[in-house]
Amino acid sequence: xxxxxxxxxxxxxxxxxxxxxxxxxxxxxxxxxxxxxxxxxxxxxxxxxxxxxxxxxxxxxxxxxxxxxxxxxxxxxxxxxxxxxxxxxxxxxxxxxxxxxxxxxxxxxxxxxxxxxxxxxxxxxxxxxxxxxxxxxxxxxxxxxxxxxxxxxxxxxxxxxxxxxxxxxxxxxxxxxxxxxxxxxxxxxxxxxxxxxxxxxxxxxxxxxxxxxxxxxxxxxxxxxxxxxxxxxxxxxxxxxxxxxxxxxxxxxxxxxxxxxxxxxxxxxxxxxxxxxxxxxxxxxxxxxxxxxxxxxxxxxxxxxxxxxxxxxxxxxxxxxxxxxxxxxxxxxxxxxxxxxxxxxxxxxxxxxxxxxxxxxxxxxxxxxxxxxxxxxx
Numbered sequence: 582x583x584x585x586x587x588x589x590x591x592x593x594x595x596x597x598x599x600x601x602x603x604x605x606x607x608x609x610x611x612x613x614x615x616x617x618x619x620x621x622x623x624x625x626x627x628x629x630x631x632x633x634x635x636x637x638x639x640x641x642x643x644x645x646x647x648x649x650x651x652x653x654x655x656x657x658x659x660x661x662x663x664x665x666x667x668x669x670x671x672x673x674x675x676x677x678x679x680x681x682x683x684x685x686x687x688x689x690x691x692x693x694x695x696x697x698x699x700x701x702x703x704x705x706x707x708x709x710x711x712x713x714x715x716x717x718x719x720x721x722x723x724x725x726x727x728x729x730x731x732x733x734x735x736x737x738x739x740x741x742x743x744x745x746x747x748x749x750x751x752x753x754x755x756x757x758x759x760x761x762x763x764x765x766x767x768x769x770x771x772x773x774x775x776x777x778x779x780x781x782x783x784x785x786x787x788x789x790x791x792x793x794x795x796x797x798x799x800x801x802x803x804x805x806x807x808x809x810x811x812x813x814x815x816x817x818x819x820x821x822x823x824x825x826x827x828x829x830x831x832x833x834x835x836x837x838x839x840x841x842x843x844x845x846x847x848x849x850x851x852x853x854x855x856x857x858x859x860x861x862x863x864x865x866x867x868x869x870x871x872x873x874x875x876x877x878x879x880x881x882x883x884x885x886x887x888x889x890x891x892x893x894x895x896x897x898x899x900x901x902x903x904x905x906x907x908x909x910x911x912x913x914x915x916x917x918x919x920x921x922x923x924x925x926x927x928x929x930x931x932x933x934x935x936x937x938x939x940x941x942x943x944x945x946x947x948x949x950x951x952x953x954x955x956x957x958x959x
Contacts, residue, residue: 599944
């Protein structure tokens with residue numbers, strides 16, 4: 582009976598020591614969180630293993646994440662998967678579709694970004710922008726001739742326009758003098774001329790009379806005006822004037838036209854001609870309605886694909902600039918050990934209990950062996 586009690590006692594003591602040892606070892610992984618001191622002397626094994634090595638653990642975790650978990654190759658493979666492409670395209674199409682169907686007007690959307698922005702303010706911005714661009718263009722080309730600024734195509738169009746203007750002037754003059762008003766004007770000119778010629782004029786007028794002289798001069802004038810030679814002369818004159826104007830530098834026109842006044846007038850004219858208020862009163866849906874399907878079905882997939890390709894090509898530089906290892910290290914260092922303990926125990930509590938029980942089992946076996954040895958040699 583004494584032998585049985587001795588063996589049971591040895592087994593119990595061994596199991597208790599083994600279980601407590603393993604349980605204490607598990608606790609010492611995390612506790613104490615801070616070093617404990619008696620006077621100036623720090624107690625050994627304080628703080629626990631993880632709190633003591635938290636900085637080193639953080640550094641190693643940062644390296645592990647960058648070198649083995651979040652690698653550029655792994656992220657690139659994820660980005661290039663067709664499933665990821667489809668998911669991103671579907672998400673982008675949904676978001677863009679909601680935005681395109683937005684009922685708010687452009688003015689209300691702009692007011693959220695800038696409450697002071699109004700149609701009058703936008704009109705002012707447009708006017709000032711046009712004026713600045715006008716003066717900037719003049720400054721850049723002040724010493725250049727107008728001819729040098731025009732392309733070959735535009736020079737041909739200007740010459741063609743000059744010929745059309747000459748033909749229009751010729752036809753207008755011819756129609757005027759062929760009308761009754763034109764004939765009366767010619768008669769009045771002849772009468773005025775004869776009245777200013779003194780005795781000679783009175784003598785001619787008494788012989789022929791103004792109407793007779795008009796009947797002689799008027800047909801010859803009409804024939805001369807209607808002749809193609811008159812048209813070609815007018816074309817040549819306008820073309821010669823045009824060539825002289827094209828050879829003038831831009832600064833010549835700037836002085837003649839008073840560029841400051843022209844710039845202001847041009848800016849105001851352009852701003853007034855734009856239906857800014859009507860544009861702002863339209864909703865996003867009204868603006869994008871005609872292009873809605875084209876944007877969603879064609880533009881969005883193409884944009885998503887181009888974005889993924891660009892992101893995939895720049896992923897190494899992006900990861901380097903983000904310093905992921907340092908981010909992980911800083912987060913782990915700032916992580917409270919108590920939360921780490923709670924998280925680890927929450928995941929592995931059962932396994933730690935089994936380790937404790939295993940320690941008790943091994944301690945009990947060792948106690949049994951010790952009891953047998955004591956009985957054998959006792």
